[in-house]
Amino acid sequence: MELRVVALYPEQMNIYADRGNILFLQRRCEWRGIQFSYDASGPGEPLDAAAHDLIYLGGGQDRDQRIVAGDMVSTKRQALAEAVSDGAVVLAVCGGYQLLGQSYELGDERIEGLGLADLETVREPGPRLIGNVEIEIDLGDGPTRLAGFENHGGRTYLGEGARPLGRVIRGFGNNGKDGLEGVRRENMIGTYLHGPLLPKNAWLADRLIELALARRLGSPPDLAPLDDSLESAAHQSAHRAALRG
Amino acid sequence: MRGAFGAKLALARGVGALSRLSGRGGGTTLPGRLLLRMAPEAIPRLGAGLSAGSVIVSATNGKTTTAGMIAAAMRAVGRRPVHNRAGSNMSWGVATALLEQRGDEGLFEVDEAWLPRIAADLDPRLIVLGNLFRDQLDRYGELERLADEWATLVAARIGATEFAICADDPLVADLGRDGDLARRPGVTYFGIDDPGQALPELQHAFDAKHCRRCGAPYSYERAFVGHLGHYSCPSCGADRPPPDVAATAIQLDGMRGSELAVRTPAGEVELRLPLPGLYNVYNALAALTAALRLEVPLEPAARALESMKAVFGRVETIDVEGKTVFILLIKNPAGANEVLRTLLLESGQGGASDGLDLWIALNDRIADGRDVSWVWDADFELLAPHVRRVVCAGTRAPEMAVRLKYAGMPPSVIEVEESISRSLDRALAxxxxRLFALPTYTALLELRELLAKRGLASRYWT
Known part of the structure; x- marks a missing residue:
């Protein structure tokens, strides 16, 4: 078994220690004897939709995000659309999540996004939405909670055809108003829980590994259980932080 | 009006004295907070009383140490600046120092985000700009925006203020030049000129990939600390300015410090710096540059650096129960990486041949940054093969433990105990x-309070 992961623009989109997610996936595969391969796809580089099981897109600063948005629309949109339709796992976090939509506002500019999800990100008066956050989601294996941290100026609104990733228990979520968080389409997930969210939610990491491998194997693999006592404690710690606000 | 202002000063001073008597805290912020509430104009008013002017030091990493070094150089020639030396570097910390100390010149470390405002209040003669690294994004916002605010500040103050600027950090070096890349008047650059100290590869947390001027990717010949190094922009030609004060030969010697040869406009000097790591070399270069601008002669300035003691929580050494505890503050990826590299130099020495004993305390209070994501950007992998035992403490201890596990440390060497006091006892036992203690900022405050209660360290830093 092999999990083939590609990170899009890791040099530009890594502002909240996004590499923690990749490392977390890598170790959890290695400890189970699952081969792990990692690629990076940067500016100007085409993407082969069939060559990857899990596609990761992190968050960036405004300047980097602007560079990435234009490049990604022109060099990777087609391949990403094919990969999503074909059931590839996509995890897009924070700025990467915003890029999935039709468009987002950056300062006074309206920047075209990938259009892979029916959502728009706009600026509104008011402070950045910053803080610990907890949401409830269901990825087909029952409801469960994700805990993390969010820090975004943009407010995201889902269109009619879009399904949220989950609902907000604590924190702001997409816009601080409608109680929704993130987006989900097939195995594509976008979320404002930024940076290393997998290390705080080991369950999600394993679920993504399962979904990604199931697409190649035709059925979900049995993942060997790991000793997750530290990981569970970390989830509890992030959960308590969200309760504190 | 002087009478009313005087009464407010007296009241704020009295509250500071009471706060110390009651033992409720270091008193480095409370009097200033109270004073600013009663008299918002207190900083410019008290600052105007500093007849010889003031100096401001700002940077993501190294403010406290650099300001401490400048203070040492000034004291070496008999000058006694008013100085917020405990690292309380927002407006209330500056106000507290101005309120409680007397002198005719000021030396203030100032938080990066507060710099524009406090510089406007103090009208300083010199500003030292060290570096900008990603740090507490929940509080500061994006690095680029901070750099833009600094750029506005520098452009507005040229002519009124001199600047000592790190040539090796493209985010700040460029602020010392105008649109034609010509150096602005009153700007002095410092940097490292010893290629032998370059990192083998660029680090993960790399904060200056694109030219501030044209957006093209910088080309790096070498990097020394994070994104500090020798860079150039292949597109618009904005390359590293040649430093006036430069370390031309550096010999690192683990926790004991380093030996430096430094070239300056006032001649060359060799010195033995008793603080470890290349990051402290940068601090020393910043301090020497500032000292020269402040008319402290090179020789006494260099000798003053040689007798530096550690500043608050920056490589302090304390004996606890017969063991030596080294305290090294960690607060962001770039700073933590330098601490980790320094520990690596220690891993095979001083009876640590079977590995290092660590105590790492990760807090998520406001002054630490509430977002602890940054620990995944710091290269704890460096230490993984060299750790004998590590106790994780603080409000987010379990997340620190997970970071270390995925850095390659076996779970059997990792212990989690959130309480600062109990975890320290476990680590000491x-x-x-030797025990290496790596706390974030508020964990450092708790640690000091704890050691003070046990009679092992002084409680108050004002």
């Missing part, structure tokens, strides 16, 4: 002769 298991440690060999």
């Amino acid at each position: 298991d440690a060999g002769g």
